[in-house]
Amino acid sequence: MLVIIGDGKNMLKKIIRLLFLIAMMMPVNAAFASVSILCYHEVDRSGDAFAVSHQRLESQLQFMKNQGYHFVSLDEYIRYTKGELQLPEKSVMVTFDDGYRSFYTKVYPLLKKYQVPGMLAIVSSWTNHEEKPNDVRDTASWDELREMEASGLVTVVSHTHAMHKQQTINPQGGRNGVVGSHLYVNGHYETDEEYKTRLKNDLSEVQRLFQEKLGHKARAMVWPYGIYTKEAIDLTKDAAMEATFLLDGGVNESGENSRFYAKRMIMESDFDVQRLKKLLTVNHDSWDSSGIRMAQVDLDNIYSKNSRKYERNLQNLLKELNNNNINLVALQAFADPDGDGNVDEVYFANSVVPVRADIFNDVTTRLQQRGLMVVAWLPVLNYQSLIKKDDSNAVKSRGEKGWYHRLSPFDQEGLKQVKLLFNDLAVNTQVAGVLLQDDLYLNQDEDVSFPAQQAYRKQFGKDLLTIDAKDDKLGNWKMAALDNAARQAVDAFKMTRPQAIVMRDIYAGALLYPDAVSWLGQDYTDYLQQYDYTVVMAYPFMDNEEEPYEYLQRVAKVIKDKNGAAKTIVKIQSYDWQKNRWLPAGVFSKQMSTLKRAGMKNLGYYPNTFCFWPK
Incomplete structure (x- = not known):
């Protein structure tokens, strides 16, 4: 499980690489097709370790197209993990977190140009202008989200309603993502019931807004910071969601585990085509690393x-x-x-x-x-x-x-x-x-x-x-x-x-x-x-x-x-x-x-x- 605390950019890079190391050292049965899922964030934002340039994103899409990769939509991924659909060996899924407006202005045109399906995870309280951190730029509007979904190329899913934040989790004042554990409030930890109620209320608001603004419920959850608990995943199932996505490195084979614990590989700003190629083609049984x-x-x-x-x-x-x-x-x-x-x-x-x-x-x-x-x-x-x-x-x-x-x-x-x-x-x-x-x-x-x-x-x-x-x-x-x-x-x-x-x-x-x-x-x-x-x-x-x-x-x-x-x-x-x-x-x-x-x-x-x- 990915854990991120504090401001986190450099720390997140270190944890991502360690998770990738551990994931790569776990043997994977190469006889079966698997899906690599890429996680992108902002586009064309200088100084952000996880913001790729428009040019680099296009070169990566071109590379995957030219190499014969099959781009997987959310619907295909769900059917694949249920055993209802077979996929070719070179299958990849592209996902984008946070719902930035740059997705509409920079990414969406590329998806149309190359006919690539993409999944966009939005923080609905940001989209709805209820709250937004100071370091978050403009987000795509509901009208823009509806337009992109109407194209058939973009699937909008949830990144929670208002849980993309960090709060106090221990007596010393340490902060972490609010999904991942009981919060420490007023001198005591949340009870199991308080934790569960907090998550249920957020998920209920997600589905209410999705139904009202987009005409459908969210089919999937992308956990902020990759932090989750089994209780949280069970609650998404109760909220009629069919898949949840993490940030743990690795690839995904067919089965319920891959549907609700979908592994994604985060894309950093300095990832060129060669780095992408290594991510997509690494031999999981013999990957060369410095080790633990x-x-x-x-x-x-x-x-x-x-x-x-x-x-x-x-x-x-x-x-x-x-x-x-x-x-x-x-x-x-x-x-x-x-x-x-x-x-x-x-x-x-x-x-x-x-x-x-x-x-x-x-x-x-x-x-x-x-x-x-x-x-x-x-x-x-x-x-x-x-x-x-x-x-x-x-x-x-x-x-x-x-x-x-x-x-x-x-x-x-x-x-x-x-x-x-x-x-x-x-x-x-x-x-x-x-x-x-x-x-x-x-x-x-x-x-x-x-x-x-x-x-x-x-x-x-x-x-x-x-x-x-x-x-x-x-x-x-x-x-x-x-x-x-x-x-x-x-x-x-x-x-x-x-x-x-x-x-x-x-x-x-x-x-x-x-x-x-x-x-x-x-x-x-x-x-x-x-x-x-x-x-x-x-x-x-x-x-x-x-x-x-x-x-x-x-x-x-x-x-x-x-x-x-x-x-x-x-x-x-x-x-x-x-x-x-x-x-x-x-x-x-x-x-x-x-x-x-x-x-x-x-x-x-x-x-x-x-x-x-x-x-």
């Missing part, structure tokens, strides 16, 4: 009750991320200030777990302002407030204890609370996805808790305590329970953020040792099938490896042998926990270079290295 560069950030090291220190810490973080060319941040959403690994509180507003400070939303927003993709890093099981005082629903061992005190993955009542927590996070924070922490494991002697024993007896009719801990079937059963716990949490998050990026930590040992399922409950092949990205915790110094770089090479070899490089982020350590010191810069760099030479494109590190501030 992820930093996993401890919010414990940012937070301070002293607001000046909090701000200084945050600025230091931003500098570090910029210096290290980071494009993805896995931001700690839970609190563990004593470092014991057990979670007592979190950093976001919710109805389940105590809140240490409601700052996750603020830090996320500030990172996004710098063009960084942010995912929430948090556990699934490791919440102390969800564990009963008698530990009856906690993971229990018949031998070696694990290093986290955590909820049993077999405790369904506890998992219901986890689902609420993940949904609250999604509702109150416009975050792009989640990184599931490494608490999702069970060692060889775990779990023999009461919920686990009940589940085993119910499924197999046997006493769990009589089963050999090394039994392969037992290992697979435990792994399935962990996967189920993860799935429930992710599904709850996706109730609001349906296109969320999902990552999960895995120990490097799960790649290197064949019996890892029995003593960890983790399987790399299983991860590759279930998650957008697997984050391999390759920590040679923590694991006391005598040959740390050879260890990293072995990890990389397994990843390549499993064809997992595109969907794997290898995370190295920047701190030596055994010696309680930061790794020398040369050692840190050598880890990175070893992995890059071994063919790893997606790299990350933990912990973040800016924690040297004076007290």
Whole structure:
């Protein structure tokens, strides 16, 4: 999901490119025709990063015509995604946002000249002269819109009535698009009902005006800034809209997902024909990129009750991320200030777990302002407030204890609370996805808790305590329970953020040792099938490896042998926990270079290295 905050032009460019990088790294089945959708804005407006010149627009249309591209109308696109229409392989759709008058004076004549269908998304409160930001120039009139629609070439759709704006979304005053999350008003977040009513009222006004002014209802919604929620999309369906359009990069295949989550590629002012050609012809399975560069950030090291220190810490973080060319941040959403690994509180507003400070939303927003993709890093099981005082629903061992005190993955009542927590996070924070922490494991002697024993007896009719801990079937059963716990949490998050990026930590040992399922409950092949990205915790110094770089090479070899490089982020350590010191810069760099030479494109590190501030 695209998120844009603040004034946003340079930041939007950075996020668009990162989204394009991630979209291109997701394999696409090339055997089926797909539709590329281009997103244009203003024409002939100097100083605007997303305004193309009239000459450049015409050259792009000429190029696509000469190359034999089939231009798709909105009606064709809807029929195609419903499976009612087949399209040729080289299919493209051109869309224009905001409803500027330059569309009528500059674009419409070109569409007629080349007989190209186009889709125009209007902000109806702007068109109706009810409100308009100072930086928005003239918009096309209702008469002009009717004229263009009568030509049969232009389809006018909605860009909302009055939701193309940003308002406060957290206690610190951060602002973002008003569709994407509950607003923070008068000292509290909107309720679910208030959010829903606000959107329903806007959509109702859209359809009233479209019917009154254009003689028909809007068939599609183009989300401002590309920000949306599943609730918002469901409400557009209730309002009789047949498609919604985003800004996430990529191409669209037939199916309902492409109809309501249509991906568009934003056109920038400096895109010449060669850039356009690359957009339209890139091989999604082998696209050459510099890859993902992820930093996993401890919010414990940012937070301070002293607001000046909090701000200084945050600025230091931003500098570090910029210096290290980071494009993805896995931001700690839970609190563990004593470092014991057990979670007592979190950093976001919710109805389940105590809140240490409601700052996750603020830090996320500030990172996004710098063009960084942010995912929430948090556990699934490791919440102390969800564990009963008698530990009856906690993971229990018949031998070696694990290093986290955590909820049993077999405790369904506890998992219901986890689902609420993940949904609250999604509702109150416009975050792009989640990184599931490494608490999702069970060692060889775990779990023999009461919920686990009940589940085993119910499924197999046997006493769990009589089963050999090394039994392969037992290992697979435990792994399935962990996967189920993860799935429930992710599904709850996706109730609001349906296109969320999902990552999960895995120990490097799960790649290197064949019996890892029995003593960890983790399987790399299983991860590759279930998650957008697997984050391999390759920590040679923590694991006391005598040959740390050879260890990293072995990890990389397994990843390549499993064809997992595109969907794997290898995370190295920047701190030596055994010696309680930061790794020398040369050692840190050598880890990175070893992995890059071994063919790893997606790299990350933990912990973040800016924690040297004076007290």
